[in-house]
Amino acid sequence: xxxxxxxxxxxxxxxxxxEQSAGDGWALPRMFGRWMVLGIxxxxxxxxxxxxxxxxxxxERESEREEADLVxxxxxxxxxxxxxLTAALxxxxxxxxxxxxxxxxxxxxxxxxxxxxxxxxxxxxxxxVLRADRAAFEARAGLTITERGANGFIAAGERDEYxxxxxVFPETDSSRSVIGFDTGSDPNRLATSNAALVAGELVFSPPxxxxxxxETSVFFAQPLFAPGSVLDTVEQRDVAIVGFASGLTASSxxxxxxxxxxxxxxxxxxxxxxxxxxxxASPPRTGHSAEFVQGGRMWTITVEYDNADHGAxxxxxxxxxxxxxxxxxxxxRNFRQTHELRLAATNVRELGRLSERLATAGDREQMLAxxxxxxxxxxGARSVSIxxxxxxxxxxxxxxxxxxxxxxxxxxxxxxxxxxxxxxLVTDAPVYIGDGAALRSAYPLIxxxxxxxxxxxxxxxxxxxxxxxxxxxxEWTWPRxxxxxxxxxxxxxxxxxxxxxxxxxxxxxxxxxxxxxxxSELSQRLSVSRTLDQIAQIVxxxxxxxxxxxxxxxxxxxxxxxxxRVHHMPFGQxxxxxxxxxxxxxxxxxxxxxxxxxxxxxxxxxxxxxxRRFPEILDLAGDRLRRAVCMPLIDADGQLRGLIAFVxxxxxxxRLDAEAGRLDTIADLTAQTVERSLLYxxxxxxxxxLQRQTLAELxxxxxxxxxxxxxxxxSLLGLGGDWYDVYxxxxxxxxxxxxxxxxxxxxAIADMTEFRTTISTxxxxxxxxxxxxxxxxxLLNDDDRSDLRFATAGLMIIDQADGSMRYIRAGHPPAMLRxxxxxxxxxxxxxxxxxxxxxxxxxERKLRMPSGSIVLTYTDGLIERRGESIDVGLARLxxxxxxxxxxxxxxxxxxxxxxxxxxxxxxxDTAVLVIVVQ
Numbered sequence: 001x002x003x004x005x006x007x008x009x010x011x012x013x014x015x016x017x018x019e020q021s022a023g024d025g026w027a028l029p030r031m032f033g034r035w036m037v038l039g040i041x042x043x044x045x046x047x048x049x050x051x052x053x054x055x056x057x058x059x060e061r062e063s064e065r066e067e068a069d070l071v072x073x074x075x076x077x078x079x080x081x082x083x084x085l086t087a088a089l090x091x092x093x094x095x096x097x098x099x100x101x102x103x104x105x106x107x108x109x110x111x112x113x114x115x116x117x118x119x120x121x122x123x124x125x126x127x128x129v130l131r132a133d134r135a136a137f138e139a140r141a142g143l144t145i146t147e148r149g150a151n152g153f154i155a156a157g158e159r160d161e162y163x164x165x166x167x168v169f170p171e172t173d174s175s176r177s178v179i180g181f182d183t184g185s186d187p188n189r190l191a192t193s194n195a196a197l198v199a200g201e202l203v204f205s206p207p208x209x210x211x212x213x214x215e216t217s218v219f220f221a222q223p224l225f226a227p228g229s230v231l232d233t234v235e236q237r238d239v240a241i242v243g244f245a246s247g248l249t250a251s252s253x254x255x256x257x258x259x260x261x262x263x264x265x266x267x268x269x270x271x272x273x274x275x276x277x278x279x280x281a282s283p284p285r286t287g288h289s290a291e292f293v294q295g296g297r298m299w300t301i302t303v304e305y306d307n308a309d310h311g312a313x314x315x316x317x318x319x320x321x322x323x324x325x326x327x328x329x330x331x332x333r334n335f336r337q338t339h340e341l342r343l344a345a346t347n348v349r350e351l352g353r354l355s356e357r358l359a360t361a362g363d364r365e366q367m368l369a370x371x372x373x374x375x376x377x378x379x380g381a382r383s384v385s386i387x388x389x390x391x392x393x394x395x396x397x398x399x400x401x402x403x404x405x406x407x408x409x410x411x412x413x414x415x416x417x418x419x420x421x422x423x424x425l426v427t428d429a430p431v432y433i434g435d436g437a438a439l440r441s442a443y444p445l446i447x448x449x450x451x452x453x454x455x456x457x458x459x460x461x462x463x464x465x466x467x468x469x470x471x472x473x474x475e476w477t478w479p480r481x482x483x484x485x486x487x488x489x490x491x492x493x494x495x496x497x498x499x500x501x502x503x504x505x506x507x508x509x510x511x512x513x514x515x516x517x518x519x520s521e522l523s524q525r526l527s528v529s530r531t532l533d534q535i536a537q538i539v540x541x542x543x544x545x546x547x548x549x550x551x552x553x554x555x556x557x558x559x560x561x562x563x564x565r566v567h568h569m570p571f572g573q574x575x576x577x578x579x580x581x582x583x584x585x586x587x588x589x590x591x592x593x594x595x596x597x598x599x600x601x602x603x604x605x606x607x608x609x610x611x612r613r614f615p616e617i618l619d620l621a622g623d624r625l626r627r628a629v630c631m632p633l634i635d636a637d638g639q640l641r642g643l644i645a646f647v648x649x650x651x652x653x654x655r656l657d658a659e660a661g662r663l664d665t666i667a668d669l670t671a672q673t674v675e676r677s678l679l680y681x682x683x684x685x686x687x688x689x690l691q692r693q694t695l696a697e698l699x700x701x702x703x704x705x706x707x708x709x710x711x712x713x714x715s716l717l718g719l720g721g722d723w724y725d726v727y728x729x730x731x732x733x734x735x736x737x738x739x740x741x742x743x744x745x746x747x748a749i750a751d752m753t754e755f756r757t758t759i760s761t762x763x764x765x766x767x768x769x770x771x772x773x774x775x776x777x778x779l780l781n782d783d784d785r786s787d788l789r790f791a792t793a794g795l796m797i798i799d800q801a802d803g804s805m806r807y808i809r810a811g812h813p814p815a816m817l818r819x820x821x822x823x824x825x826x827x828x829x830x831x832x833x834x835x836x837x838x839x840x841x842x843x844e845r846k847l848r849m850p851s852g853s854i855v856l857t858y859t860d861g862l863i864e865r866r867g868e869s870i871d872v873g874l875a876r877l878x879x880x881x882x883x884x885x886x887x888x889x890x891x892x893x894x895x896x897x898x899x900x901x902x903x904x905x906x907x908x909d910t911a912v913l914v915i916v917v918q
Contacts, residue, residue: 048320063306070266071288071303073360074258078301080362081118081257082294085249086202087513088114089222091520092245095125097527100226100242102127104167105672106523109665111169113516119257121217121250122175125167125224126183126193127243131160141166147185156182163193163244183246189219193244195296196221200237204295207251207277216251216277220295251278258301261359267304272297315342347491350378351498358502367506371474371499379491381476382454387421388463388472388503419446421475424460428470431460432489435481450477457482459492463500471507474499511548518545519662526673530680532556535673536567539644540580543666549629549646554670556633556642561589564642597632598640602663604629625649631667635675644670698726701734703800705916707889709897713744713861713909721752721791722859722911725760734800735763738913739793739835740812740859754780755791755835769795770844773810776835790836794857798849798915805855806846810835813860814874816881820852824882826874853917854892856881861910862900876900889914 095106102125111123129137129145138144145164146153156162163184168175183189192205205219222245225231229240251270255278258268267284270277277299287304354374361367368386376384417423420431420443433439436456440447450456455477463472474496482488525538536554543552553568564587567580587594596603605628626648633642644667698706708724721741729735737759741752758779762772772795780789792811799805807815807827811834817825825847832842849855856877863873880899884892893914901910 045320052320067303067305068288069356070262070305071290071301073356074262074268074301074303075290075292076360076362077258077261078254078294078299079292081254082202085114085118085120085220088118088516089202089245091517092222093224093227094520094524094527096224096227096242098227102167102224102243105668107167108169109668111167115169117516119249119253120220121248121253123169123245123247124165124175124178125243126163126221126246127166128241129162129164131158131162134162137164143180145182146180147182153177153181156185159184163190165246166243189221189246192219193221193223193246196223196244197237197241198234199296200231200234202295204297206297207272207275208248217248218251218254218272218277218295219246219248221246254278255280262303263305265305269302271300271302347378350374351494354495355498355502358498361502361506364503364506364510367502375474375495375499376476378495379476379488380478382479383477385421385475385477386472386499387425387475389425389470419443420458420460421473424462424475425470425473428462430462430489430493431458432484433458434484454479456480457484459484459489461492461496463496463503465500465504465507471500471504515546515548515662518542519665522546522666523669526669529673529677531677532674533567535670535677536582537580539666539670540567540569543644543646543670547646547663547666550649551647553645553647554633554642555585555645556674557587557640561594561640562587566645594640597630597643598634600632600634602629602631629663631663633667633671633674635671641671641674641678699728701726701728703918704734704798705887705889705918707893707914709893709910709912711861711897711901711906711910713906721748721755722861722909723752723756724857724911724913725756726913726915727760727764729764729797732801734798735760736796736798736855736857736913736915737763737793738812738815738857738859738911739791740861740909740911741791742789742834751789751791755789755793759793759795759835763795763797768841768844769797769806769808770841773808773832773835773842774839777837777839780836788836790834792834792860796855796857798855798917800917803849803851803917804846805849806844808832808842808844810842811837813858813863813870815855815857816878817847817849818854818856818881820850822882824878826878849917851917852887854887854889855913855915855917856892856896857913859909859911861906861908862897862912864908865904866907873900887916889916892916 092110095102095110097103097106107125111125114120115123127137134145141164143164143166145156145162147156148154156164159182161184162182165178165181165183168179183193188205188208192203196203200223202220202222205221207216208219209216223237224242224245225237225240226242229236231237231240254270255268258270259266259280262268267280267282267287269279269283284302284304287302289300289302291298291300293299354370354377357370357374358367361370371386372384376382417426420433423429424431431442433442434457436447436451439450439456439458443450450458457478457480458475460473460475462470463474465471476492522538522542525542526535529535529538536556539554540552544550551568553566555564555566557564564585565582566585567582569580593603607627608625628648629646630643631646632640633644635641646663698708706726708726710722710724721739721743723737723739723741725735725737727735737756739752739755739759741748741755743751755776758776759772762775762779763769766772766775773793790811792809792813794807794809794812794815796805796807796815805817807830809815809827809831811832814826814828814831817827819825827845827847830843830845832840858877860870863877864870865873877896877900880896881892884895886892886895893912896914897910897912
C-alpha cells in the first residue's frame, strides 16, 4: 500500500435524476379509437411545441451564461500570463554580479528561459547610466547611446540619466538595431520605467503602435536592484536601482493566448484605458465585458460568442412530430430514444464544460474544487470524492462546503482498503458497486454508515500519470441502487481521464516551476561561492531539484589530470550535517573518457552494467541506478576542470527529467564558478604574500611588551591597505601608527606604502601630532594625481619618562586604554578627517599611562559587521578587552580577535596592536 494520500471529498449538485432502467417493462400500448388518437396527437403537439419553446429559451440563456464564462476565463488566462511573466522576472536581479554589472552570458541564459516560458517578443537589459558615467559606459559596453532623430538613430543629447539598451534577446536584425537606444528618450517607455521603479515591480505601458514589426505592442519594465539592497521605500529603491529588464509583448501574442483557450469563432477585443490594444479579425459588436488590472494598467476585454445550441430544440420539435404521427409502440419507442439522445448530449456538453473549467483553473485547489462541483453532473451522482497521494504517511480528508465554493475542512486518517476509493487507489483497479447488498459484502465495516448517509451505489476509478503510475482516485456515489451499465462506465472512465489529464498537467507544471526556482537559487548561491569546497557543497545540495536528477555529484581534476576528486552527499541525505563526502578516482589523462570530456562532450551511462568499472560511482545509487549523465566542466580557455554527474534512479519521487539544455546550463554555471574561484584564489595568495612582506617587524623596547596581529579578509576580493608601525624616535619616545588605506588589492598596498612612508617621516620630525594629518595631505596630493586617495590612521607618542601618551585620530576608530584597575577608556576625542582629506590641524590629546596600563589600537575590520551599528562593535570590543584578565599582549590580541570575529567570514582586513606598559 502507498505510504499516504490526500483525500478530498465533496458533494456535487445533481443535474438530473438517476438513470432509469431503460428497457424494463416496455410494451406496445393498446390501440385507441380515432378520436382518442387525434386527441393524443393534439396533446402531444401542444406539449411538444411548448417544450420546444422552453428549450429554445433555455439554449439562449445558456449561450449568454457561456459568453459570460468565456469573458471570465479570458481574464484568468491574461492574468495567468501576467503572473507567469512576473514570476519569471522576479528572479531577474540574480543576473546582477556583485560589482553591479550584468554579464551578457548570464543575461542571455536568463532571457532565453523567460522568452521561451512567457511568450514575450523580446527581452532587453537596460542599465541606468548617469550623465557623468556615460563615456565610461559607452567605452565598456562598446556602444553609443542613441535616440530617435528625423532620419533614424542619432547620438543622444545631454540628459541627467540614460536608459540605454545594452543586451537584447533574441538578437534579430530588428532587435539589434535598438542596442544603445536610450529608452528614457521615449516618454512612454520612460513613464513606464519610472512607474516600475516607484512600484518596485513589473509595470506595463499603454499600447505602442508599430513596435517592433509594425503591429501594436505593450512595453514592460521590471526594476533590477543591487544585491542585498533594502527596498522598503521609493527612496531606497531609487538608490539601489541598477537598471531594468524591459521588453515587448506583441498584441497578436496577447490575443492568441486568449483565443487559444476559448471556442473558435469567438470575437474578442482588448482595450487599454480606451485605446484599442488587440482584436480578432471580426471585432465584437456586443457581448460581455470585464475590467481588470494588468501590469499596473486597466484593461477591458470584450467577448462575443454566439453559440446558442438549438440542437436539442430541433430534436424535440422533430420528436414531437414523430410522436404525433405515431401511436402505440412507435410513440413509446421514440420517447425512449429522445431520452437517450438528450442524456448523451448532456454528457458531452458537461464533459466539455468540465474540461474548459479545469483548463482555466488557477491552481491545484481550484482544480479539485471544480472536479468536486462539476464531475457528477453528467451521471447524476450525489457526491464526488478525490484521493491524491501526498507522501507524508496519512490521508488529508477534506470536504467541500455545502455552498460548493471550495474546500472547507480536513482531518488526518490512515490509508487502507476499507473503502472503495482506497481500494481503487491501492490496487490500481476500478471498483463498481450497484446496491447495498454488494456494498455490505465488499465493505461490511462502512456499508451501513454509507447507506444511511445516502451512498448506496458507488463507482471508484484510479487516476494515472502519463507513465502509468497511480497518482490518485476518484469516486462517485448515488443514493439508491443503480445498474452500472457499459454506457455509464464509459462516461465515468471518460470523466476520470479528463480529470487525470488536468491534474497531471498541473503536477508537471508545478515540477517545472520548482525546477526553475531551484535553478535560480543554485545560480544565486554559486555567484557568491569562493572556494572549490563551497562550490561542491552548493552543487550537491541544490542541483538535484534544478536538474530533475535524484543525485548530483561533482568532481574536480587535479593539476596533472590523473585524479578526479569526487564530492557527493550520502544518497537521500541532502541535508547531512557533515556536508558532502569525497573520494578520489584515478583516471587516464589520455583515455577515451577524458578525451570526450575535454572535447566538451557529455557521457551517458544507461543502467548499471556500463558503470561496473567505476564502483565508486555505482555505489552512489546501487542497483537502483537507471541512468547517469556526466557533463564536463570546461573553462573559458577550453581547459577541463572537472565534471558534474546527474544520477537518476528507478522508483524515484522526482518525476521531471530535465532537458539537456538545463543540464548544460548547470554545468556552465558550475564551470564558470570554478574558473572564477581559481582565479580569485590565485590573486588572493599573490596579494597576501605581498601584504605580509610589507608589514613591519616590531622593535624590542625596554619597559614595553608589544604584540601585533594581521588577518587578511576571508573573502577573495583582494587585500586591503592595513598597516601598523612602532619605532623609537630620536628623543627616546615611542611613535605608534595604525592605519587603513581605502581600497583593496595591489593598488591599495602600493598606496599604503606611500602613506606609511610619509607619515613615518613626518612623525619622526614633527613635534606636534595635530599638524601631521594636514602636512601628510599636502605632501600626498602634490604629485599631480587626479584620483582621490585617503587613509584613516591612529597616531600616538608614548613618553616613558613622564608616563604619558599623546594621540590623535585621523578618521580612525578610537583606540582603547585599560588602566591597572581594569577600567577601559575609549579614546573617542582627538578626532579629525582622514589623511588625504584633512587640511586643518587636529586637537592633540594627552593622558597618563601608569605602569600596568595596556593600549589597544586596531583597524575597522575588527569591529565592523554588515547590518550592525558601529557602536555595537565598539561595545563588544570594549567588553572583551576589559574581561581579558591577562597582561600578556599576545594572549590579549588572540582573545580579542576570537571574541570579535567568532570564526565568521569578514570582508575587510584586520590589524591589531597591543602595547603593555610594564
